[in-house]
Amino acid sequence: MPACHLRDRSADRREAVVTVPAVRTSFTALTALTALTALAVLATPVLAGSPRGISGPSPYGTCSQGYQQGAEGSPAIARAEDPVVVWQQDIKHGAGPDVVTSGAGLLSTAGPLAGGACSPQGRPGEVGTAPSLATAPDGTVWSATVVNGPSGGRVWVAHLAPGGTWQSEVVAELSTGLPNLEYMPATVAVAPATPTTPLTVHVAYIRNNFPAGTLAVHRSHVVGSGVWSSEHPLNFGPTPVGYDFAEQLVSLGGQELLAVSTEIEQAGFVPLLPDYLTYGDLTQAPIEHRVRRSSDGGVTWSLSTVALRLANGGVRDCEVPGTALRSLVRPSVAVRSDGRVHIAGESVAANGRETSILVASSCGVAGWCTETAAVVPGTAFSASIAADQRGRLAVSWLDLSDDAAGDSVLSARWRWSSTGPKGWSKSRAITDAFDLRALVPAYVGDQGALLGQRDGFVAAPVVGTGDPANPSDVLLIDLG
Numbered sequence: 001m002p003a004c005h006l007r008d009r010s011a012d013r014r015e016a017v018v019t020v021p022a023v024r025t026s027f028t029a030l031t032a033l034t035a036l037t038a039l040a041v042l043a044t045p046v047l048a049g050s051p052r053g054i055s056g057p058s059p060y061g062t063c064s065q066g067y068q069q070g071a072e073g074s075p076a077i078a079r080a081e082d083p084v085v086v087w088q089q090d091i092k093h094g095a096g097p098d099v100v101t102s103g104a105g106l107l108s109t110a111g112p113l114a115g116g117a118c119s120p121q122g123r124p125g126e127v128g129t130a131p132s133l134a135t136a137p138d139g140t141v142w143s144a145t146v147v148n149g150p151s152g153g154r155v156w157v158a159h160l161a162p163g164g165t166w167q168s169e170v171v172a173e174l175s176t177g178l179p180n181l182e183y184m185p186a187t188v189a190v191a192p193a194t195p196t197t198p199l200t201v202h203v204a205y206i207r208n209n210f211p212a213g214t215l216a217v218h219r220s221h222v223v224g225s226g227v228w229s230s231e232h233p234l235n236f237g238p239t240p241v242g243y244d245f246a247e248q249l250v251s252l253g254g255q256e257l258l259a260v261s262t263e264i265e266q267a268g269f270v271p272l273l274p275d276y277l278t279y280g281d282l283t284q285a286p287i288e289h290r291v292r293r294s295s296d297g298g299v300t301w302s303l304s305t306v307a308l309r310l311a312n313g314g315v316r317d318c319e320v321p322g323t324a325l326r327s328l329v330r331p332s333v334a335v336r337s338d339g340r341v342h343i344a345g346e347s348v349a350a351n352g353r354e355t356s357i358l359v360a361s362s363c364g365v366a367g368w369c370t371e372t373a374a375v376v377p378g379t380a381f382s383a384s385i386a387a388d389q390r391g392r393l394a395v396s397w398l399d400l401s402d403d404a405a406g407d408s409v410l411s412a413r414w415r416w417s418s419t420g421p422k423g424w425s426k427s428r429a430i431t432d433a434f435d436l437r438a439l440v441p442a443y444v445g446d447q448g449a450l451l452g453q454r455d456g457f458v459a460a461p462v463v464g465t466g467d468p469a470n471p472s473d474v475l476l477i478d479l480g
Helices: 035-042
Strands: 068-078 084-093 101-108 132-135 141-149 152-160 167-174 187-191 200-208 215-222 246-253 256-264 287-294 305-310 332-335 341-348 354-362 368-377 380-387 393-399 411-420 448-453 456-464 472-478
Touching: 068 101, 068 132, 068 448, 068 456, 068 472, 084 456, 084 472, 101 141, 132 246, 141 187, 141 200, 152 200, 167 200, 167 215, 200 246, 215 256, 246 332, 287 341, 305 341, 305 354, 305 368, 341 380, 341 393, 354 380, 354 393, 368 393, 368 411, 393 448, 393 456, 411 456
Parallel strands: 132 187, 187 246, 332 380, 380 448
Antiparallel strands: 068 084, 084 101, 132 141, 141 152, 152 167, 187 200, 200 215, 246 256, 256 287, 287 305, 332 341, 341 354, 354 368, 380 393, 393 411, 448 456, 456 472
C-alpha cells in the first residue's frame, strides 16, 4: 500500500484550494449556451484552455433518490469536430473490494440516452455502467453501456447522427442474479467501410459472472442491416475465479480489431488459462494491461499478450485514516494515423511518493515498448491518452501532488502532457485544485476523458464543486 503522506510540502508554498466555477445549465439547455454564459466561461481563470461546464444539478428529481444526486462520473468523449460527451448522472456506489460506480442514468451534451433507472426506457432499480463511445466517418457517435437491475441486465447500444437525437436498442439480455454485473462495462468500436468490408459496429460485454467466472463476448453489426451477429467468445473462459472482459475495443481498419483488458494479480488467484485475467481492488497488487487481436472481424481472437505492467494501484486517503481510494483503471487506448497503438496507465512507486504516467506503444516485432510520459510527486490516477490528426500524443491524469496531509482537504487537480519535437512536454494544469472527496466519497473511477482533434486536444474531466447539492461537474476544456 502506498504511504499516506503523498508529498513533503514543508519547504513549499501551499497553493490555495479552489474550485473551477463550472457554468450551471439546466438539463434542457445543455446544448445551447447563451452569449452571456459564453462570456462568463471565457472569464473563468484556468491554467489550460477555457472550461465550459456541461453538466449541472440533476434533472431526475425523486427518480434518483438513494443515489448521490448531482454527482457525475465516468465521462466519455467522441467526435473531434463537434465533441459529444456522455456521463453517468447521479452516482451510486458499490461495496466491497472491487467497488465501482454506476449511475441512475446517462446524460450527454446531446440529451439523455438509455442506461439506468432514470434514463429513457429505464426500469426501477436499474443502474448503468460507464459509457463507451466511438465515432463513424460520417460523424455518427455510437455508445454502449450495460445496465443491471432486479429483472436482469441489458446491453444497450445507441447512436447519434449529426443533428439528430439518440436512437437506442437492446442488443443482449443478460441473466438475473448477477449482483456484480454493473461493474462490467460494455465497449464499442466502429470499423470504417473499405472496398471489401462494409461499415461495421463492434461491441463487447460480459456474458458470465461470479461465482462461476466470466466470459467476454463480441458481436458485430453491419450498419443499415438491422441485424447483429451471434456472440463470439473474446476469451477462453469461463474462468473458475476472477473477472475477465475487454475493457476497450479498438478498430484498426477493415477486419482488424484490438481488445485491451486489465489483469489484476491478487493473492490466491492462480491463472489456469493462458488468457486468464482477474479484476478487483487495485490497492492489492500489480496490474497488467493485456491485448488480444482479431483479423476476421471478431469471430476469433488471439491469446492475450502483456502490453503494459503497472505497480501498486490505488491511493490511501490521508484525510480519513484507515480508508482508501480505489481506481478502476480502464485501459485508455489511442491509435495514430500511422496505425501505431498506444496504451496509457499509471504506476505508483512502492513508497507512494511518486507515480509514473506510462505509455506502451506497439513497436513491430519487438511487441510493446514502454516510455514514461511524466513523473508525478505523490499519487496520480485515471490516466487517459489520445492522438490528434497531426500524430501528436497527449496524456491527462488526476494528480494528488498538491495534497498536504492533515488539513482535512484531499487536494487534487487535473494535469496533462503532450508530445513534441523533443518528446513529452512538462506537465501543465488543466483545472484548479479541488477536494477529491467531494467528487466521489472514498472512490475514484474513470473520472476524465481525452480526445484528439485535427490539431490539438479536448478534455472532459470531472471536478468537485464544493456545493453539497451538486457535488461535481463535467467540464469541457480545449487544450489546443
